[in-house]
Amino acid sequence: MTRDVLIKILDLVRWAPSGDNTQPWQFEIVADDHIAVHGFDTREHVLYDFDGHPSQMAHGALIETLRIAASGFQLASEWHVRSGSPDNAPVYDVLLRSAPDLLADPLLPYIEKRVVQRRPMRMTPLTSEQRNSLSLATGGNYSVQFFEKTSDRIKVARLLWDNAYIRLTCPEAFLVHREIIEWGARFSHDRLPEEAIGVDPMTAKLMKWVMQSWGRVEFFNRYLMGTVAPRIQLDFVPAIACAGHLLLKPRKPLNSLHDYVEAGMAMQRLWLTATSLGLHLQPEMTPVIFRWYAKAGREISAHSKINKKVELMASRFERLVEASSDQSFAFFCRIGQSVPPKSRSLRKSLSQLLVSK
Numbered sequence: 001m002t003r004d005v006l007i008k009i010l011d012l013v014r015w016a017p018s019g020d021n022t023q024p025w026q027f028e029i030v031a032d033d034h035i036a037v038h039g040f041d042t043r044e045h046v047l048y049d050f051d052g053h054p055s056q057m058a059h060g061a062l063i064e065t066l067r068i069a070a071s072g073f074q075l076a077s078e079w080h081v082r083s084g085s086p087d088n089a090p091v092y093d094v095l096l097r098s099a100p101d102l103l104a105d106p107l108l109p110y111i112e113k114r115v116v117q118r119r120p121m122r123m124t125p126l127t128s129e130q131r132n133s134l135s136l137a138t139g140g141n142y143s144v145q146f147f148e149k150t151s152d153r154i155k156v157a158r159l160l161w162d163n164a165y166i167r168l169t170c171p172e173a174f175l176v177h178r179e180i181i182e183w184g185a186r187f188s189h190d191r192l193p194e195e196a197i198g199v200d201p202m203t204a205k206l207m208k209w210v211m212q213s214w215g216r217v218e219f220f221n222r223y224l225m226g227t228v229a230p231r232i233q234l235d236f237v238p239a240i241a242c243a244g245h246l247l248l249k250p251r252k253p254l255n256s257l258h259d260y261v262e263a264g265m266a267m268q269r270l271w272l273t274a275t276s277l278g279l280h281l282q283p284e285m286t287p288v289i290f291r292w293y294a295k296a297g298r299e300i301s302a303h304s305k306i307n308k309k310v311e312l313m314a315s316r317f318e319r320l321v322e323a324s325s326d327q328s329f330a331f332f333c334r335i336g337q338s339v340p341p342k343s344r345s346l347r348k349s350l351s352q353l354l355v356s357k
């Protein structure tokens with residue numbers, strides 16, 4: 001295989017999803033049959049990157065995308081975490097070998113088409129074939145639980161409504177929100193463009209102004225019901241306006257870096273399969289992440305009132321999905337049909353992502 005082929009593969013691989021479009025990776029072409037993915041995470045400054053797990057899931061999505069992209073060039077891939085590389089900067093060695101009989105993975109055409117849809121979707125129910133394909137996509141180590149009835153979507157909407165209150169009133173989360181949006185943009189190479197976040201232009205203008213300082217956010221939240229418009233538009237309405245919500249549950253608890261990387265691979269197969277079925281998807285990861293905090297006995301905030309709300313939300317989430325308190329949750333999302341979003345996150349260029357070590 002030539003360097004040219006590796007470049008083509010990596011150019012596709014860039015389109016893997018990551019939380020807030022952080023793209024926590026760099027690529028190194030070590031040899032003609034060897035790519036090293038240098039992963040990192042943002043746990044030091046991003047509240048949502050709990051112990052780096054969302055970044056590790058993104059690494060998994062990336063490695064799975066690499067496998068699928070390589071199959072288009074009759075290349076089989078295998079990967080391992082380089083021994084001695086730290087959890088917060090894991091190096092994934094991906095080895096490629098020629099496999100002339102290998103068929104291109106059927107998910108290959110959807111790598112660039114896959115996109116997050118944060119706007120309301122149609123409520124057309126999933127067909128049993130769609131449900132079946134989505135369940136099979138994640139592989140045998142996970143089960144997929146569906147929440148499709150109107151009453152279930154309303155329950156999820158209420159959970160997300162309260163969860164969003166935590167998100168919007170937590171000063172530690174504000175520090176993240178303030179950095180991740182590229183205001184006035186339809187496309188963004190390294191953040192979320194304003195138009196893709198799912199609020200109307202008036203609310204976006206107001207959010208931009210309010211988010212200049214925590215003082216403004218607090219004032220607005222306290223006296224002007226500032227959380228209401230974003231919560232309606234970003235959480236409540238979309239939770240009802242979809243075909244349903246899906247919870248990806250691992251059959252064994254998630255403990256190690258490896259477990260989260262594999263969960264990310266399953267997530268990416270699910271997402272690409274949804275795309276191949278003409279469906280759109282939006283991750284709803286904050287309740288999952290806040291539950292990770294609660295289960296680990298860790299606090300999201302210096303404010304005890306907020307931490308109490310996180311604990312209550314975690315138990316309510318468990319009751320809603322009828323899960324025991326020791327069941328791990330890997331991925332939660334909503335799914336449905338819709339027109340493709342007009343605005344989306346793009347990616348850093350390959351030259352920005354390629355390094356030589």
Ligand SMILES: Cc1cc2nc3c(=O)[nH]c(=O)nc-3n(C[C@H](O)[C@H](O)[C@H](O)COP(=O)(O)O)c2cc1C
Nearest residue numbers: 017018019020021054057115116283284285286345
């Ligand atoms: C682990 C993970 C968690 C995510 N969590 C959320 C989420 O809670 N809400 C959301 O709207 N998008 C979420 N996303 C979607 C990312 O923001 C999105 O993939 C990224 O901005 C790139 O955009 P694209 O998927 O449209 O290419 C998540 C993605 C990943 C991989």
